[in-house]
Structures are given as C-alpha cells and as structure tokens.
Amino acid sequence: MRLRLLSGLAALATLAFVASCARAPAPVAFIADGKPEHLSDWHLLNVTGGRLAPNAGVLPYDLVTPLFSDYAHKLRTVWMPAGVSANYSPDQAFDFPVGTILSKTFYYPRAGAADAVLKTYDAEPGAPAAGLDLSRVRLVETRVLVRRAAGWTVLPYVWNAEQTEAELQRTGDTKTLELVDAQGHGEKFTYVVPNENQCASCHVTNLRAGEFSPLGPKARNLNRTLAYAEGSENQIARWVRAGFLTGVPAGELPRAADWRDAQQPIAARARSYLDVNCAHCHQASATASNTSLRLDALGPADWSLGLCKPSVAAGKGTGDRIQDIVPGKPDESILPFRLASTEGGVMMPELGRTTVHQEGVQLIRDWIAAMPGHCDSNHSTKD
Amino acid sequence: MHSTRPSRRPVVLVAAVAAVVAASLAGCGRHSDPNARAGDLPVDAEFAKKLQGQLLDAKPGTVVEIPAGRWHLDRGLSLRVNGVTIRGAGMEQTILSFREQVAGPEGLLAQASDFTIEGLTIEDTKGDALKINSGDNITIRNVRVRWTDGPKTSNGAYGLYPVKTNNVLIEGSQSFGAADAGIYVGQSRNVVVRNCRAEQNVAGIEIENTIDADVHDNVATGNTGGILVFNMPNLSQPGHSTRVFHNKVDANNLGNFGAKGTAVASVPAGSGIVVNSNSLVEIFDNDVTDNATANVIISSYFSTGYFSTKGTQPGYDPYPRGIAVHDNRFKGGGDSPDGMDLKVLKTAMFGLTGHFPDVLWDGYVDAARPNVPEERLCVDATASGVLNADGPNKYKNPRMVSDELRCKLAPLSPVTIRAVGAAASAASAASA
Numbered sequence: 001m002r003l004r005l006l007s008g009l010a011a012l013a014t015l016a017f018v019a020s021c022a023r024a025p026a027p028v029a030f031i032a033d034g035k036p037e038h039l040s041d042w043h044l045l046n047v048t049g050g051r052l053a054p055n056a057g058v059l060p061y062d063l064v065t066p067l068f069s070d071y072a073h074k075l076r077t078v079w080m081p082a083g084v085s086a087n088y089s090p091d092q093a094f095d096f097p098v099g100t101i102l103s104k105t106f107y108y109p110r111a112g113a114a115d116a117v118l119k120t121y122d123a124e125p126g127a128p129a130a131g132l133d134l135s136r137v138r139l140v141e142t143r144v145l146v147r148r149a150a151g152w153t154v155l156p157y158v159w160n161a162e163q164t165e166a167e168l169q170r171t172g173d174t175k176t177l178e179l180v181d182a183q184g185h186g187e188k189f190t191y192v193v194p195n196e197n198q199c200a201s202c203h204v205t206n207l208r209a210g211e212f213s214p215l216g217p218k219a220r221n222l223n224r225t226l227a228y229a230e231g232s233e234n235q236i237a238r239w240v241r242a243g244f245l246t247g248v249p250a251g252e253l254p255r256a257a258d259w260r261d262a263q264q265p266i267a268a269r270a271r272s273y274l275d276v277n278c279a280h281c282h283q284a285s286a287t288a289s290n291t292s293l294r295l296d297a298l299g300p301a302d303w304s305l306g307l308c309k310p311s312v313a314a315g316k317g318t319g320d321r322i323q324d325i326v327p328g329k330p331d332e333s334i335l336p337f338r339l340a341s342t343e344g345g346v347m348m349p350e351l352g353r354t355t356v357h358q359e360g361v362q363l364i365r366d367w368i369a370a371m372p373g374h375c376d377s378n379h380s381t382k383d
Numbered sequence: 384m385h386s387t388r389p390s391r392r393p394v395v396l397v398a399a400v401a402a403v404v405a406a407s408l409a410g411c412g413r414h415s416d417p418n419a420r421a422g423d424l425p426v427d428a429e430f431a432k433k434l435q436g437q438l439l440d441a442k443p444g445t446v447v448e449i450p451a452g453r454w455h456l457d458r459g460l461s462l463r464v465n466g467v468t469i470r471g472a473g474m475e476q477t478i479l480s481f482r483e484q485v486a487g488p489e490g491l492l493a494q495a496s497d498f499t500i501e502g503l504t505i506e507d508t509k510g511d512a513l514k515i516n517s518g519d520n521i522t523i524r525n526v527r528v529r530w531t532d533g534p535k536t537s538n539g540a541y542g543l544y545p546v547k548t549n550n551v552l553i554e555g556s557q558s559f560g561a562a563d564a565g566i567y568v569g570q571s572r573n574v575v576v577r578n579c580r581a582e583q584n585v586a587g588i589e590i591e592n593t594i595d596a597d598v599h600d601n602v603a604t605g606n607t608g609g610i611l612v613f614n615m616p617n618l619s620q621p622g623h624s625t626r627v628f629h630n631k632v633d634a635n636n637l638g639n640f641g642a643k644g645t646a647v648a649s650v651p652a653g654s655g656i657v658v659n660s661n662s663l664v665e666i667f668d669n670d671v672t673d674n675a676t677a678n679v680i681i682s683s684y685f686s687t688g689y690f691s692t693k694g695t696q697p698g699y700d701p702y703p704r705g706i707a708v709h710d711n712r713f714k715g716g717g718d719s720p721d722g723m724d725l726k727v728l729k730t731a732m733f734g735l736t737g738h739f740p741d742v743l744w745d746g747y748v749d750a751a752r753p754n755v756p757e758e759r760l761c762v763d764a765t766a767s768g769v770l771n772a773d774g775p776n777k778y779k780n781p782r783m784v785s786d787e788l789r790c791k792l793a794p795l796s797p798v799t800i801r802a803v804g805a806a807a808s809a810a811s812a813a814s815a
Contacts, residue, residue, distance in 0.1 A: 308694030315540020318644030344509025
C-alpha cells in the first residue's frame, strides 16, 4: 500500500513537471456499471501539456511479443484499486480482481499529413512510461477492459481529430490511413476498430463458458524489463512492488521468446508469435477449436500444431495447398499463405488487421523452411 | 469405431413461450429497393450500426426484426447473447448484402444458444454467410444464402454453417454458390435438415462429424456433390447415425470449384449422395437421378488423397461402416464420371456409352474387422448395382459386387427436435 502511494506520488510529480499544471488531475475512477461515453470518464490517461500520459497509480506495461495490429503501436496500462491484487498464474492470464482496469491505446507515429503514419518498430521517445508526445503521434483508439463484479467489460473508445477525447464506439468504426515505410512509400489501408462482440471473439477463450479474459498479461509475455520513470525494472517485479500481483513463485519465471530477437531459436520465436497472434482462437475451447488447430505455446508440436494436417474449414483459405505446415516447404503450407493474405475468408487472423505483417510472415516462413522431416502423405488429388 | 447402433436420446426441451421484446429496426428510415442490382452500392452505415447495436444490446427473449429492403453492410454482424431471434420480413423481402465487406469475414457470426434466425437472405459474404459456433437449440428457418456471381472459388466457404452445436433444425432454407458446402452441419448432435434447397454449391448439403442427423425432403441439384455425409480426422468427435431420406438429388454435375486442400475438393463432379468414412448411414426413399459420376458413392478417407500418418490423429477411423442404401428411386447417372481414373475405369468396364451402376464403392475395408455384420455396406435391388472400384489397388481389379451386398441393417431411429425457445437453456441447465 505504502509503495503504491509512493509510486503514485512520483507519477504525479512527473506529470506536474511535464504539464506545468498546478491542478492535480482527478484520480482513476472505477465505474462499476454502465458504459461511460468518454474515455476521460475513467481518468486513466491524462491529456496535458501536449502529452498523453498515464494518470497517477496507472502503470504502463509492454509485452515480450505483441499482437500485430496493422503496425499500430500500443500504450498499455494496468490499474487496480488499493487493497486488491491479481493472482499469479504460470501459464494463463492473471486472475485479476474486481476493480482492475486495463487499457490499450492504439497509435502511430505521424508521417506528415493527417492520415499518414509511419510503418516502424522504433519506439516513441519516452513511451510508454512518460506517455506520448501528441504532436508526434496519431491516436486511433483506446480499448478499456474493466473487471466488474459480473466479469470483464470491454469498451472501445475512438479518438477525436483534436486528440483531446475519445468517444465510445460500441459498434466499432473504420479509419482510412496511409502507412508510410522507411523508403517513403505509402500504402493506404482501412484500420478497423472492432465492435464489442468482435473484441469478445478473441477475448472469450472458452466459448461454452463465455467468459471474457485479458490476453496479453500472462507471465511469459510480461517477463521483461521496462524503462519506468523511476528507472528500469522487470515488469513482474514492478507489479509485485506496486501491489498489483501476488503469489509469484521464487526462481525463474516463464518467458516467451521475443519474436524479433534473432539471437533466440527460430522455433521459439515462431511459437511465441503464433501464441500471441493466433492462440486466442486456436486453442482447445476457443473460437477456432472446431478446426482442431492449436497454436498456443503450450500445445504439442504434432498434427495439432498443423504439421502435415489437412485443412478442416478453410475454403478458399487453403490457397490450393493441402496441409497447414509441410516441413521445409513454406510455399506448400497453408499457414503462411493465410498470414500473407488480406482477403476476407482467406486471411488469418480473421480480425484485427487489414494489412500484411511482412516480418511476421517471414518469421513463419523461415521457421517452416528450417523444419526437418516431411509428410508421408499420398498427395495425389483428383485430376 | 464399433458399430453398435446407439439408441437416440432426443434432447427434451420445454416449449417456451418467451416474453418477446420486439426491437424493430423500422424506425431506421431508409428502405432501399429490394430489386436494386447488386454492385457498387453505398453501404448503409447507419443501418449497420443500429443493427449491430441491437445485437449487442439484445437480452434473452429479444426479437430483432429487420425490415424489408436490400441493405448493404461492410462489416460482419455478430451475436453473443443466448435466446435471441433475428427475423426478417421474408427471404425475398429482407436482403443483407455484404458485397462491400471489408471485415468479418462472416455475414453473421452467432456464438449463442437458443438462437433462431428466419425470413431473410444473406448474400455475397467474403467468408461464411451464417456461422453458428458452439450453441444449443438452433433454428434456421426460411433463410437464403447466395453468392450472386454464381459458383466461384473466391466465394465464401459455407452458406448455413452450424458447428459444435446441439439440437439443430434447418428448414425451408436455401444456399446457392458456396465454395465449400451450402448447408453444412459439423461436429454437432441431434440435427434435422428438411425442406431445403441447395444448388450450385460444391457440396449441396453436408453432414460432417455429426451424431444423429435426419436429412429429408430436400432438393440438392446442380451442385458438384448433392448430399454428403463425411467424417474427417482430427475433429472433436467422429460422427455416426445419419438418415438421408425422401430427398431429390438430381444432376449434381457442376465442375468442382472448391479450393484444393478442402475436403470437398476431393468430390468428383457428378456425385449424388456421398458417404465418406462415416458410420451408420441409412439412405432410403430418395429420388436420385442423373448424377454423372455416380448416384451414390461410398468411400474412405484414403480415397481423398489427404491421408498422412503424421497429419492424422491416432484413432481416427477412415472406414465407412454400417451403410444401408435401400428403397430409393434411381434414374440415369454414372455415364460421364469426373477425373481420369474414373473415366478410364468406366470405359474399361462399361464401354464408351455405358455407365457406372447406381452405387460406386471405393472398396476400402478394415482388414482388422472383416465381415462384421453390422458394419457391412448393404444395397438393395432398387439400385442398379454396386461397383467395387478396388481403390486400394489403384483400380486394378474392379468388379461388380451387387449380389454380395444384398444384406439388411437395422433401421436407424428418427431424430426428434422438440422445441427451441428462450427458456430452453434454463430447462436444459436445470436438468443437467
């Protein structure tokens, strides 16, 4: 508790410094019912002095391997009321207490014109701990996940052009943006803000139970260092120190491979990428369980991971290929074909992107190309 | 799989007279012309937003009514609330067009129980038209799905697509142009498909990995394959016990336009009724006519070309067992089979102008369980005969086996769908 208060004060001091604002912002509001129309109703993020920054007591966090969302950058935060904390889990999302508020702000570094944004992995200066310089970034949406007594509620807020406020859009939205690469080449694309049910189609990982769950904050994906305002620290240690997390065992904690870290084994990077980008649907009881393709990090590396597995319900998504993964042969494998598509009914994931994640596709191709063995199938299809 | 015939236990549900809260969209204002041509038409953004909003706000018992008109949507709709009815003004009157769809990929994705949808058309979706994933007590009534450019590989895969569902009634519905199966029920239990029409799909009606299904009084015509009963590997359950009866399965001779690698891509054009690797299938009282490869095909997963040891879950049963074909009315067919192997086989055995008999069997049998009486293929004399194509030996020694298969199997019992309503989940929860 005392630690929480101290960190809150430190954040307040930082904000006051940045904003040269005499008035302390209102504290975070846990709203137990209803669907607040404005993001600012929650007081999670403050727009002051040309920056968007986490409010006092709101911790930014980052993931080892993030979900690809059309090259959007993400400012993630966690907040809990005083006196409660999440229970640690070694392999599932933490069990968060009532009152928890997670937020994820999707933004892009600007590339000049209003709708032109940069295709880059370079982090914004000061992000995430010191928030974002609003003159440098284009804010798109902030998704708020709040743990209420009845379960999780998801609320998608879309930012206004002035970047002063985000309004609730329960039925989603679309934005036309232009993604500009390092060579200055622009590609127009439609950024799709999901509706509440589409949020659920990823976040409900047990269809029959219907229970909504956060996806990112799992031990293996949080177990990394973050540059906080008060210095660098392991995120799990920081959450414990903030009073956000209990039950963390001593010793080595699970850690996912960073999908971009070329020093790590390619299979670990690829499995980590699939875990984050696909497994919310492709696991035992989730949306895509009807396909029996299991892409979570915990599953076995056999047919259920797609090895030599024929498609079940792919339709045109097979791309005239027979099996999900043919070892050594990315061009004969369905998996990279669907990752490289933007066509509805072909592309995977089905939601959350309209562009191709070139670097992600390359990783999966390289992984398949490096796989030993072959499928012992009789390939002859009808003439 | 051991083929004792399991007794059917119909899911007993309490008929519910739900308090219905009608949430009409009629206040939306704009009615577009139902006869307007599809094409580069504007998206009804306000309509879509309101309709999706109603699906988000629905409570058990809510009836979401969609007024007459041709409505254009650019994003797929979704429902996650149990006990909801979606009702159009009729399949000719209420048309949801997804020609301009940018996200979805389904037209409507329902992940809900006690769900009824009726009286509308869904067309030109990028992916599946109507997918219902994991739910109990599903009714699809008088719903049409279609792809208006006709059969194309780039069409959505499935038309009406309940999967992992229990107690499912599909009636009075239609599918045109699905690139996989028009009316498809997968990994489900207790299913009735009746009085439907499937045309110009790769598979007209397909029952896959499903337990206890009745498919009757349907018309399947002009598809690649008319009515399919399949068991594919790696899925949540093997299917068995399907009755296919009193259907009209005519001239399913459309060239196969399914993408390679899909299960139905292995179906030759000109297939009437096809059983693949499924067990306990009773095919009777159908009019099966002019299907150019064969009016009936009985086959094993080994014939699809997709089998591999690594890619197949251990324990999968690739053999069709306990298949009865009796008391049907056959005419024509078998005269122009699809694919070189079958063309050569037909010509070699029956000559250029001859034709296959009504039943074509690939001849795969489980060597570990030969001649188990209840696992036989039985075909009566209403079929012109059965050709064992000798698939295991690459069609080397095909032979007529009609007389060997004049056996009888115990009839399967009917499927009963009792009632579907908002209170049904409460009733089944109470009895669980």
